[in-house]
Amino acid sequence: MVEVAELNKKAHKKPLKGMMENVMNQFNHAADIINLHPNIRKILSITNNEIIVHFPVKMDNGEVEIFTGYRVQHNNALGPYKGGLRYHPTVDIDAARALAMWMTWKTSLAGLPYGGGKGGIQIDPSKYSTSELERITRRFTFALADNIGPEHDIPAPDVNTNSQTMAWISDTYMSTRPPAERSANLHVVTGKPAGSGGLEGRDRATGYGVFLTIKFWADKNKINLENKKFIVQGFGNVGYWASYFLEKEGAVLVAVQDAFGSIENQKGIDVESLFNYTKSNAGSIVGFPIANDTSNDTFFGIDCDILIPAALGNQITKDNAHDIKATLIAEGANGPINVEGEQILVENGVTIIPDILCNSGGVIGSYFEWLQNRNGELWQLEEVVAKLDKKLKESFNKVYEYSIKESMDMRTAAYCIAIERIEKAYVLRGIFP
Template sequence: MSEQLSFVSPTANSPWGTYLSQVDRVVPYLGPLARWVETLKRPKRALIVDVPIEMDDGSIAHFEGYRVQHNMSRGPGKGGIRFHPDVTLEEVMALSAWMTIKTAAVNLPYGGAKGGIRVDPKKLSPQELEKVTRRYTSEIGIIIGPHTDIPAPDVNTNAQIMAWMMDTYSMNVGGTATGVVTGKPLHLGGSLGRVKATGRGVFVTGREAARRLGMDLRGARIAVQGFGNVGSVAAELFAEAGAKIVAVQDHTGTIVNSNGLDLAKLVPISRTDGVVGFKAGGDIVPNEDFWNTPCDILIPAALEGQLTAERAQKTTAKLVLEGANGPTVPQADDILAERGVLVVPDVICNAGGVTVSYFEWVQDFSSFFWDEDEINVRLDRIMMNALNHIWDTADKHKITLRTATYAVACERILMARQERGLYP
């Protein structure tokens, strides 16, 4: 008899509950492989660590950290590290599971993992941030490594934090191990194109989806929630293609301009003051009004669980591009499908980041690095091939792109599990 893990009690719209619902929906399309489906419903390994550091004032502070390896049947674990005051074990479990699906959907030789620390990095000094990073890396060092589990940046983490992680791991193993993390600075083995890769993937899949829908990007109205590396890069690429960015929301608020926001001015201001700092460029509106702003394409690129059933009823978008992980709850998925709104799911739409992370990992092992044009050509080809295969699967079974993505990914994962067998 199989039982769910006892250390979480997922609700329907919680991250882990959402993931489990997505897996349940794909079971009818797995055929004989369905006997292995419980493999997908529990992480392989979950590590909870205490992260104590000495603060600048001499006091001792403790933070809770996590690293979850969901499934490694197809290769080493791969997934980011987030620093956020709301990080929980359940959230990290779900994010690791989505990484399993994502890497399989684009057919990368990885499994899924994720990590995080429950901390507000904005309240730490640079010295304290480095201490937290290094202590956390030492604590999870027993399960990460270039051939076992490769972290990367995520919410509130960046190339500098990856450099500290790489250095800490390297010092502990007695040799420079550039391949232990991706998203590093260029001069430490990082890859060109990595910073913009996730946003570029959103654009590439969105461009193809719009083409299939017969939607002209020139003049198309786009609303973007989340304006970090993913949302802002995707917005800039769509604007270059002739679209109008009519609404943007970040942690500071929401700004709307039906004629299109001037991104050349908005992006630099948002980096320091948030989007509401661009008062002269549009109207500041209540955050909930973002969801009923007239638009053709909606890009949720913030955190999970943002596109609820109520908001799914409000949106005027015909195309949703999931730049964030798990932004749409299952009930909203159903409502959007009933309304004829096409959703390009996160596990393919935002897979550009992990794809270029894979390129970085490969380049580190070979010590041979590609130029940015080659990176983008390879990225676009992998994303387009993956999306086209998924779209064909959706058409064949008359299912949504999300269910088709899970069908393709889960078949690959469970086939690997079946062929490897169980040891001992």
């Protein structure tokens, strides 16, 4: 069930403190630059709705456990709330708020008819059986049922959730609807299995998007990715697919970190071999025979050209930012760099492809799946990839050109574009009453 490898065991236990502070600093910085209307700033500075549910679930041994689940709906000025559900010990209301706000900026930047939402359950899924996780997911869905919906709030996979999780949610939600409405609610979630209303290629969309933004940046700067060294924190869905496509482009994976440890081989780590090894090693990269185990504490300082943090938030801080040797960071995770860490990186001349652009392939793929379900269509993989390429290239070019024109970093440019689109929607519609 646990599909997303996140970070070393020590960090695995830390709460994601400071994420709300980070996203608010980023928002206010961009809002100042574009002179965002004070009234709209007030609206965007808070969430629309915050749902906390406590629910009981019977375990395999017959005992009942009480779980806490969250769903934060930040803003829906552009359309239904959209965002993932994660299962992780660090899930709390503050983390959900920050992640929901990031989703608002991400969907706006991508030009999608969505707002932002996020949530999950405060749980370590590795401690539960598959049958227990199914019951937990279905009970959580039942508790949330009146607060989600295909035209209201559309969850998706996130950390430690996957297509199976979405299939359980979809089935449970449809079961709560009147019989005549059930088939019309298939798109209540995205990221479903391809055989159950899912989109071909949705599994790779986020990682593929990370790769594409790196490729677009390299092309803009006339850089050949052949033999460029890269390291990845997190070898789950995002980290694996980003690595897969980068390797196809001729880049060389030299180090990986996951929830269990870190490995390095400066001569190169074969992506597919490592992926197959993790499947037979309880999801862990540790002990991979064609690499050496290395220290978690010095991972970010490994010699490389490109760093892809694809785990949790706040991994790069003032404590380790100075160690980074990469000249490009592509944020596969949401908020992997805190404000202090970013200041150091910018001063050191490191380019950062921001999360709301870099990992937006996932939500773009989710939009395609939502449309597919809504219209009763089935799209082929080639069609999905072509649409993803086009959409991401449009977003990247807008951000890159804005950053050059206004002499600012790509994160600030991305925020300015995203917030201006939402501001325009409020200006045109007005504020009720």
